[in-house]
Amino acid sequence: DGGITQSPKYLFRKEGQNVTLSCEQNLNHDAMYWYRQDPGQGLRLIYYSQIVNDFQKGDIAEGYSVSREKKESFPLTVTSAQKNPTAFYLCASSKGQQNTEAFFGQGTRLTVV
Amino acid sequence: SQKIEQNSEALNIQEGKTATLTCNYTNYSPAYLQWYRQDPGRGPVFLLLIRENEKEKRKERLKVTFDTTLKQSLFHITASQPADSATYLCAPQERKGRRALTFGSGTRLQVQP
Numbered sequence: 144d145g146g147i148t149q150s151p152k153y154l155f156r157k158e159g160q161n162v163t164l165s166c167e168q169n170l171n172h173d174a175m176y177w178y179r180q181d182p183g184q185g186l187r188l189i190y191y192s193q194i195v196n197d198f199q200k201g202d203i204a205e206g207y208s209v210s211r212e213k214k215e216s217f218p219l220t221v222t223s224a225q226k227n228p229t230a231f232y233l234c235a236s237s238k239g240q241q242n243t244e245a246f247f248g249q250g251t252r253l254t255v256v
Numbered sequence: 257s258q259k260i261e262q263n264s265e266a267l268n269i270q271e272g273k274t275a276t277l278t279c280n281y282t283n284y285s286p287a288y289l290q291w292y293r294q295d296p297g298r299g300p301v302f303l304l305l306i307r308e309n310e311k312e313k314r315k316e317r318l319k320v321t322f323d324t325t326l327k328q329s330l331f332h333i334t335a336s337q338p339a340d341s342a343t344y345l346c347a348p349q350e351r352k353g354r355r356a357l358t359f360g361s362g363t364r365l366q367v368q369p
Binding site: 174176178184185186188191193201202231233235239240241242244245246247248249250252 | 287288290297298299300301302305307345349350351353355356357358359360361362
Protein backbone atom coordinates (compact mmCIF):
# COMPACT_ATOMS: atom_id res chain seq x y z
CA ASP A 144 0.00 0.00 0.00
CA GLY A 145 1.46 3.35 -1.05
CA GLY A 146 1.09 6.16 1.39
CA ILE A 147 2.55 8.50 3.96
CA THR A 148 2.96 7.38 7.55
CA GLN A 149 3.38 9.48 10.64
CA SER A 150 4.27 8.05 13.99
CA PRO A 151 3.34 8.04 16.73
CA LYS A 152 -0.29 9.14 16.60
CA TYR A 153 -0.13 10.60 20.12
CA LEU A 154 2.99 11.87 21.88
CA PHE A 155 3.48 13.28 25.33
CA ARG A 156 6.62 15.08 26.43
CA LYS A 157 7.78 17.11 29.35
CA GLU A 158 8.48 20.78 28.90
CA GLY A 159 12.09 21.46 27.94
CA GLN A 160 12.62 18.15 26.12
CA ASN A 161 13.28 17.88 22.41
CA VAL A 162 11.04 15.46 20.55
CA THR A 163 11.24 14.04 17.01
CA LEU A 164 8.20 13.25 14.92
CA SER A 165 8.56 10.65 12.21
CA CYS A 166 7.26 10.94 8.63
CA GLU A 167 7.84 8.29 5.96
CA GLN A 168 6.44 8.03 2.44
CA ASN A 169 6.65 5.29 -0.17
CA LEU A 170 5.02 7.29 -2.97
CA ASN A 171 8.39 8.17 -4.52
CA HIS A 172 7.56 11.85 -4.06
CA ASP A 173 10.32 14.44 -4.28
CA ALA A 174 8.69 17.03 -2.03
CA MET A 175 7.74 16.74 1.63
CA TYR A 176 6.18 19.20 4.05
CA TRP A 177 5.43 19.76 7.72
CA TYR A 178 2.41 21.70 8.93
CA ARG A 179 1.13 22.59 12.35
CA GLN A 180 -2.57 22.87 13.17
CA ASP A 181 -3.99 24.38 16.36
CA PRO A 182 -7.61 23.80 17.47
CA GLY A 183 -10.07 25.50 15.14
CA GLN A 184 -7.25 26.88 13.02
CA GLY A 185 -5.90 26.26 9.57
CA LEU A 186 -2.62 24.59 8.63
CA ARG A 187 0.58 26.60 9.02
CA LEU A 188 3.73 25.61 7.16
CA ILE A 189 6.76 24.82 9.31
CA TYR A 190 9.36 23.46 6.87
CA TYR A 191 9.39 21.95 3.41
CA SER A 192 11.82 20.07 1.24
CA GLN A 193 11.78 19.89 -2.56
CA ILE A 194 14.65 17.45 -2.85
CA VAL A 195 16.92 15.25 -0.74
CA ASN A 196 19.49 17.14 1.34
CA ASP A 197 17.69 20.45 0.88
CA PHE A 198 14.91 22.15 2.85
CA GLN A 199 13.44 25.60 3.36
CA LYS A 200 11.81 27.38 6.28
CA GLY A 201 8.09 27.89 6.15
CA ASP A 202 6.06 30.51 7.97
CA ILE A 203 6.64 29.31 11.53
CA ALA A 204 10.05 27.57 11.56
CA GLU A 205 11.32 28.99 14.83
CA GLY A 206 11.84 26.29 17.43
CA TYR A 207 11.75 23.46 14.88
CA SER A 208 14.40 21.62 12.88
CA VAL A 209 14.25 19.05 10.06
CA SER A 210 16.51 16.82 8.00
CA ARG A 211 16.09 15.19 4.60
CA GLU A 212 18.79 12.58 4.28
CA LYS A 213 16.59 10.12 2.40
CA LYS A 214 13.88 10.71 -0.18
CA GLU A 215 11.30 8.78 1.80
CA SER A 216 11.91 10.36 5.21
CA PHE A 217 11.46 13.87 6.62
CA PRO A 218 11.62 13.89 10.43
CA LEU A 219 10.67 16.99 12.41
CA THR A 220 12.30 17.86 15.73
CA VAL A 221 10.38 20.10 18.08
CA THR A 222 13.02 21.73 20.23
CA SER A 223 12.78 23.23 23.69
CA ALA A 224 13.00 26.64 22.00
CA GLN A 225 9.48 26.24 20.61
CA LYS A 226 7.37 28.32 22.98
CA ASN A 227 4.04 26.56 22.50
CA PRO A 228 4.67 23.10 21.06
CA THR A 229 1.34 21.44 21.93
CA ALA A 230 -0.45 21.03 18.59
CA PHE A 231 -1.49 18.63 15.83
CA TYR A 232 1.38 18.07 13.39
CA LEU A 233 0.75 17.00 9.80
CA CYS A 234 3.27 15.73 7.29
CA ALA A 235 2.57 15.73 3.55
CA SER A 236 4.28 14.80 0.31
CA SER A 237 3.80 15.60 -3.35
CA LYS A 238 5.49 15.19 -6.73
CA GLY A 239 6.70 18.74 -6.26
CA GLN A 240 5.23 20.57 -9.24
CA GLN A 241 2.83 23.45 -8.70
CA ASN A 242 -0.24 21.68 -10.01
CA THR A 243 0.03 18.42 -8.12
CA GLU A 244 -1.92 17.34 -5.09
CA ALA A 245 -0.47 16.81 -1.65
CA PHE A 246 -0.93 13.57 0.25
CA PHE A 247 -1.16 13.90 4.01
CA GLY A 248 -0.35 11.55 6.84
CA GLN A 249 -2.77 10.93 9.69
CA GLY A 250 -1.02 13.41 11.96
CA THR A 251 0.73 13.34 15.32
CA ARG A 252 -0.90 15.01 18.29
CA LEU A 253 1.86 16.33 20.53
CA THR A 254 1.10 17.34 24.08
CA VAL A 255 3.78 18.99 26.18
CA VAL A 256 3.16 19.00 29.91
CA SER B 257 0.49 40.57 2.47
CA GLN B 258 -1.13 37.53 0.95
CA LYS B 259 -4.36 36.43 2.54
CA ILE B 260 -6.76 33.51 2.04
CA GLU B 261 -10.22 33.92 3.53
CA GLN B 262 -12.77 31.22 4.17
CA ASN B 263 -15.88 31.68 6.26
CA SER B 264 -14.92 30.75 9.80
CA GLU B 265 -18.53 30.20 10.80
CA ALA B 266 -19.85 26.70 10.29
CA LEU B 267 -22.29 26.15 7.46
CA ASN B 268 -25.36 24.15 8.51
CA ILE B 269 -27.63 22.78 5.79
CA GLN B 270 -30.29 20.12 5.39
CA GLU B 271 -29.57 16.84 3.69
CA GLY B 272 -30.30 16.98 -0.02
CA LYS B 273 -29.58 20.70 -0.36
CA THR B 274 -26.59 22.23 -2.14
CA ALA B 275 -23.76 23.47 0.04
CA THR B 276 -21.71 26.41 -1.24
CA LEU B 277 -18.41 27.32 0.36
CA THR B 278 -16.37 30.40 -0.49
CA CYS B 279 -12.64 30.98 -0.79
CA ASN B 280 -11.47 34.57 -1.30
CA TYR B 281 -7.85 35.56 -1.72
CA THR B 282 -5.91 38.82 -1.83
CA ASN B 283 -2.45 39.64 -3.16
CA TYR B 284 -2.38 36.32 -4.99
CA SER B 285 -2.32 35.63 -8.70
CA PRO B 286 -2.99 31.91 -8.56
CA ALA B 287 -2.54 29.71 -11.56
CA TYR B 288 -4.16 26.82 -9.65
CA LEU B 289 -6.47 26.41 -6.73
CA GLN B 290 -6.92 23.20 -4.77
CA TRP B 291 -9.69 22.08 -2.43
CA TYR B 292 -9.25 19.56 0.38
CA ARG B 293 -11.53 17.87 2.90
CA GLN B 294 -10.44 17.36 6.50
CA ASP B 295 -12.24 15.20 9.05
CA PRO B 296 -11.62 15.76 12.79
CA GLY B 297 -8.28 14.37 13.92
CA ARG B 298 -7.27 13.35 10.38
CA GLY B 299 -5.08 14.73 7.64
CA PRO B 300 -6.65 16.64 4.73
CA VAL B 301 -7.62 14.72 1.62
CA PHE B 302 -7.37 16.22 -1.87
CA LEU B 303 -10.66 16.76 -3.70
CA LEU B 304 -10.22 18.95 -6.77
CA LEU B 305 -7.73 21.19 -8.55
CA ILE B 306 -8.86 23.95 -10.90
CA ARG B 307 -6.63 25.93 -13.24
CA GLU B 308 -6.85 29.67 -13.93
CA ASN B 309 -8.11 29.08 -17.47
CA GLU B 310 -10.91 26.79 -16.23
CA LYS B 311 -14.09 28.49 -15.13
CA GLU B 312 -15.57 25.36 -13.64
CA LYS B 313 -14.58 21.80 -12.71
CA ARG B 314 -16.83 18.93 -11.69
CA LYS B 315 -16.31 15.60 -9.99
CA GLU B 316 -19.40 13.57 -9.14
CA ARG B 317 -21.45 15.77 -6.75
CA LEU B 318 -18.68 18.35 -6.41
CA LYS B 319 -18.30 21.50 -8.47
CA VAL B 320 -15.63 24.18 -8.19
CA THR B 321 -15.62 27.57 -9.88
CA PHE B 322 -12.67 29.93 -10.19
CA ASP B 323 -13.13 33.64 -10.88
CA THR B 324 -9.74 35.35 -11.15
CA THR B 325 -11.42 38.75 -11.58
CA LEU B 326 -13.34 38.45 -8.32
CA LYS B 327 -10.38 36.62 -6.75
CA GLN B 328 -12.72 33.94 -5.56
CA SER B 329 -13.38 30.22 -5.78
CA LEU B 330 -16.71 28.62 -4.92
CA PHE B 331 -17.02 24.99 -3.88
CA HIS B 332 -20.41 23.34 -4.29
CA ILE B 333 -21.66 19.99 -3.00
CA THR B 334 -24.99 19.04 -4.57
CA ALA B 335 -27.45 16.62 -2.96
CA SER B 336 -25.50 16.89 0.27
CA GLN B 337 -25.37 13.99 2.71
CA PRO B 338 -24.51 13.80 6.42
CA ALA B 339 -21.29 12.03 5.36
CA ASP B 340 -20.23 15.27 3.66
CA SER B 341 -19.92 16.91 7.08
CA ALA B 342 -16.28 17.97 7.43
CA THR B 343 -14.01 21.00 7.16
CA TYR B 344 -13.14 22.11 3.64
CA LEU B 345 -9.87 23.90 2.92
CA CYS B 346 -8.80 25.86 -0.13
CA ALA B 347 -5.24 26.47 -1.29
CA PRO B 348 -4.46 28.91 -4.13
CA GLN B 349 -1.10 28.40 -5.82
CA GLU B 350 0.89 30.86 -7.89
CA ARG B 351 2.76 29.56 -10.91
CA LYS B 352 6.12 30.87 -9.75
CA GLY B 353 5.50 31.08 -6.04
CA ARG B 354 6.46 28.82 -3.20
CA ARG B 355 5.85 25.18 -4.07
CA ALA B 356 4.41 24.37 -0.67
CA LEU B 357 0.67 24.83 -0.31
CA THR B 358 -0.70 27.63 1.84
CA PHE B 359 -4.18 26.89 3.11
CA GLY B 360 -7.14 28.93 4.18
CA SER B 361 -8.40 28.26 7.69
CA GLY B 362 -11.27 26.19 6.33
CA THR B 363 -15.04 26.18 6.61
CA ARG B 364 -16.81 23.50 8.62
CA LEU B 365 -19.86 22.04 6.90
CA GLN B 366 -22.55 20.29 8.93
CA VAL B 367 -25.23 18.43 6.97
CA GLN B 368 -28.31 17.67 9.05
CA PRO B 369 -30.27 14.48 8.28
